[in-house]
């Protein structure tokens with residue numbers, strides 16, 4: 206059974222509680238429930254964490270070596286700033302999918318640069334809570350294809 210680590214970055218604990226016009230009305234707990242449901246449908250094990258701290262995210266990625274087959278991450282604002290998270294993803298070589306609720310390419314200029322995208326196996330951006338589900342499906346599909354290659 207594939208094991209997937211889901212990482213929600215800073216401020217995503219506020220989902221559904223602030224700025225619903227950009228990030229929707231769904232709470233993080235509701236997104237996690239949807240992910241758990243899809244994971245059981247796909248037959249994969251998932252673990253979900255949220256952190257507001259860059260270093261903690263780096264440590265969780267490092268600790269995923271040997272424990273997880275894939276990582277699904279919304280790095281939130283760290284997407285646009287964190288070489289540390291990028292380096293952690295590269296160093297673990299664990300296939301990683303980047304997801305965003307909003308379409309970062311149709312927002313402010315500073316959100317159009319991601320330090321994660323070119324080290325990810327794929328990116329899903331702009332589909333609201335659905336981005337997470339599409340991202341998990343894409344990641345599991347990638348892991349299956351890699352296994353049978």
Ligand code: CA2
Nearest residue numbers: 216219220223224281282305306307316
């Ligand atoms: O669209 C996304 O998923 C983002 O990763 C969300 C980040 C933002 O910095 C990225 O550019 C795009 C922000 C997450 C903050 O979430 C909030 C939720 C509710 C209220 C305030 C912030």
